[in-house]
Amino acid sequence: MPALTARHILLGVTGGIAAYKSPDLARRLREAGAEVRIAMTRAAKEFVRPLTFQAVSGKPVHCDLLDPAAEAAMGHIELARWAELVLVAPASANFMARLAHGHADDLLTTLCLATRARIVLAPAMNQAMWAHAATQANRAQLEARGVRLLGPDWGDQACGEVGPGRMLEPAAIVAGLSELYSPGALQGCTVMITAGPTREAIDPVRFISNRSSGKMGFELAAAAQKTGARVIVIAGPSGEFLAAGIERWDVETAQQMYETVMQHIEDCDIFIGAAAVADYRPATRSAEKIKKKETALTLRLVRNPDIVQAVAALDQGRPFTVGFAAETHRLKEHAEHKRCHKQLDMIAANWVGRPGLGFDSTSNALEVFWEGGHVSIAQATKAQVARHLIEIISERYHAQSSAAHSGS
Structure with a gap:
């Protein structure tokens, strides 16, 4: 995936069972040549430990907005400036709602508001939550602001239901990101x-x-x-x-x-x-x-x-x-x-x-x-x-x- 070589990608991880796929996603992004840093929400740490992400990314993991060590140098602003692309995978229904309404009450939402980088979401939630009118209104509002969505996928879910809401597989997300930096098949049409x-x-x-x-x-x-x-x-x-x-x-x-x-x-x-x-x-x-x-x-x-x-x-x-x-x-x-x-x-x-x-x-x-x-x-x-x-x-x-x- 040469399109991602040397790209600065900030991977945001929110709380949801699909977070188990995110370490593999971080690994694949690095294999594609990207530089990867990780920002996790508090709920995400209940599913995957920060140490796992540190091991696959080779960088310290960022979790807290008010981290005294990081904020001495305005760490969240530095991260927002560093990123060329902010990828949130999984992006929960709650995160999409907070981002759509401009909340900045944790590190990840603050980064999304403070950055000038592209923002891409890989939604992951129960199929009924994805189909709900509130979620679809939030999706439309985010897309109208230029936020890109990859997925969700269709299939079996951890809750036992079947439908749209699964997070795309890591390989599909990496391929989707590569398309953002590659000339499109209908460019100029x-x-x-x-x-x-x-x-x-x-x-x-x-x-x-x-x-x-x-x-x-x-x-x-x-x-x-x-x-x-x-x-x-x-x-x-x-x-x-x-x-x-x-x-x-x-x-x-x-x-x-x-x-x-x-x-x-x-x-x-x-x-x-x-x-x-x-x-x-x-x-x-x-x-x-x-x-x-x-x-x-x-x-x-x-x-x-x-x-x-x-x-x-x-x-x-x-x-x-x-x-x-x-x-x-x-x-x-x-x-x-x-x-x-x-x-x-x-x-x-x-x-x-x-x-x-x-x-x-x-x-x-x-x-x-x-x-x-x-x-x-x-x-x-x-x-x-x-x-x-x-x-x-x-x-x-x-x-x-x-x-x-x-x-x-």
């Missing part, structure tokens, strides 16, 4: 992503929509940004948050989404249509609330523009175009028909209406098809699935670009 549902008004209080939260599209945006791409998100109504640096345009209807996409599609290299766009809208919108009078109400619907097909049909500056297909049956057949009919470069299909997948879930699984190729992305958190899909899109985009250049 512009990626546009549509995300979330659309709402098609019936009257001032009612609309037609669907169960999409937009989470998959937003995770794709985060993954694309991490590869070095400029990212534009055209978002339907959604409570999801985007990291700083991602350009966002909010819309409500399919027509608005179509117009906004076409307004900004010029010079985009890759288009990913992850939004769950309504196929139809009411032909007319009542200016007043429709009163309940009859036993039945008939709505006449008209077709909405097909955004991904319109992008794929562009004559000039057509981007590499990726569609999505949410299916309840005959997934491969329907996805391949959609890909061919709309002349897409790639399509990502997922099952919906099944427990734990797609809508109303933090996890997903995809079947990805392109001309002459197919790959399955196994069930995992939507963040992990997004990273895998962006890798595949990047590979196919570059392969297609190379073939076009060699043939010209």
